[in-house]
Amino acid sequence: MIKFLKTNFELIFWVAAIIALAVANSAIESQYTLCPLKLMGITWCPGCGIGHAISWLLHGDIVRSWHAHWLGVPALLIIGYRIFVLGRCLFVPKQEYKFD
Template sequence: MIRKYFNRYFELIFWIVALICLAFTNPAGESHFSLCPLKLLGFTWCPGCGLGHAISYLFHGDIKSSFHAHWLGIPVLGGLLYRIYTLALPRKYRFNADNR
């Protein structure tokens, strides 16, 4: 039972911290450190980096650059915000087949 709550809150905190980090990064700056394995191998384009840049542009209010970085940036941000919302809500009514 403790593990279930740990996994839930770990995911909640992970997504909140990730979005905060994207909100405070400069997406136009190319001299930033990257943990992207494709970028470290020398590839110039990575779909994950494009999504990160797109979300960061959205937080800075630049919708055109966000769409140019990755066209799924807006739906992914909406999905992440919805996931944070569902993780943060208390689950009062939950059907469990084991508790009959």
């Protein structure tokens, strides 16, 4: 079990993050932050709002997602592609998707 968790940590992390953002209520103002810039007292951060943007997008509200952070759509697409690639590596033997 530990070996499975170690070898598939990134896949588990991204799936858990997407699930957490999908069930989160983005309308509630956050009481905590993981942003190192905000923790240092800097009020502007280029990444702040991207979690809200992805959450709004997963709830189907594209306009609020865009207003929260314009990189929400590309970020969700990139994370989705990464989950696809990691899942393919987990479930499909390497010989089946080799391009040689």
